[in-house]
Amino acid sequence: MSKATVIAVDGPGGAGKGELTRRLASELGFKLLDSGAIYRVLAYAARKAGLALFDEDSLCQEAAVMDLSFEPTEKGVHVLLGGQDVSSAIRTEEAGVNASKVAQLPSVRKALLQRQRDFRQEPGLVADGRDMGTVVFPDAQVKIFLDAAAEVRAQRRVKQLQSAGKEADFELILSEIKERDERDRNRLIAPLKPADDAVVLDSSELGIDEVFARAMEIIKSRISI
Numbered sequence: 001m002s003k004a005t006v007i008a009v010d011g012p013g014g015a016g017k018g019e020l021t022r023r024l025a026s027e028l029g030f031k032l033l034d035s036g037a038i039y040r041v042l043a044y045a046a047r048k049a050g051l052a053l054f055d056e057d058s059l060c061q062e063a064a065v066m067d068l069s070f071e072p073t074e075k076g077v078h079v080l081l082g083g084q085d086v087s088s089a090i091r092t093e094e095a096g097v098n099a100s101k102v103a104q105l106p107s108v109r110k111a112l113l114q115r116q117r118d119f120r121q122e123p124g125l126v127a128d129g130r131d132m133g134t135v136v137f138p139d140a141q142v143k144i145f146l147d148a149a150a151e152v153r154a155q156r157r158v159k160q161l162q163s164a165g166k167e168a169d170f171e172l173i174l175s176e177i178k179e180r181d182e183r184d185r186n187r188l189i190a191p192l193k194p195a196d197d198a199v200v201l202d203s204s205e206l207g208i209d210e211v212f213a214r215a216m217e218i219i220k221s222r223i224s225i
C-alpha cells in the first residue's frame with residue numbers, strides 16, 4: 001500500500017515556512033504538521049518542570065509523556081499542553097532558542113520521531129520543519145527547502161514584532177537568528193540542510209504570494225493534484 005502524500009518544507013527560522021505551509025495545507029485540503037511547535041512545547045514544558053535544557057534523560061521522559069495537541073480554530077492552529085493554550089508562550093524569541101537547544105539532543109529527537117510520523121494521514125500532509133525531508137519523512141513525495149538571507153529574515157521579524165506593538169532591535173534579532181542557524185545547521189544529528197532530492201526556493205526577494213505560486217508549481221511537477 002502506498003503511503004499518504006507528504007509535502008516536506010524545511011528551512012531556517014523566519015524564511016516564511018509557517019505562512020507557506022498553512023496556505024498549502026488549506027489549498028490542498030491536507031493536514032499540517034508544525035514540527036517546530038513540538039520542540040518549542042517540549043522546551044517550555046521542561047522549563048515549567050524545572051528541568052535543565054541539556055538534561056537529556058529527563059527531557060526524553062517529558063517528550064514521551066507530554067500531553068500535546070493542536071486545535072484548529074478560525075484564527076489559526078492553537079497549541080495545547082495538558083489542555084492549556086500555550087500558543088503565545090511558545091512563540092517568543094526565548095522559546096525558539098530553548099527549542100533549538102533541546103533539539104540538539106539525539107535521544108530527544110528520537111523520542112519525538114513517531115509523534116511526528118503519526119501526522120502522515122490521508123488525504124496528505126504538509127510538514128514544516130528542519131529535517132522533514134531528510135529524517136522524518138525521507139520518502140516524502142515533494143521536498144522543498146525554503147531559504148532566505150539572515151538579514152531579510154531579521155527584517156521580517158522586526159516588522160512582525162512592530163506590527164504586534166512590540167519593541168524590536170534589528171541587530172539583536174539578527175545575531176539571535178545567526179546563532180540559532182549555526183546551532184541548527186551544525187548539530188550532529190539531523191542538521192538543517194536540504195535533502196538531496198529537495199528543490200531549493202530562496203524567498204529573500206519574493207513575497208508570500210510568489211513563494212506560494214512557485215511552491216505550487218513544484219508540487220504539481222511532482223504529484224498529480
Ligand code: DC
Nearest residue numbers: 013035036039099100103129130131
Ligand atoms: O520552526 P521553529 O522556529 O518553530 O523551530 C524552533 C526550533 O526547533 C528550531 O530552531 C530548531 C528546532 N527544530 C528542529 O530541530 N527540527 C524541526 N523539525 C523543527 C524545529
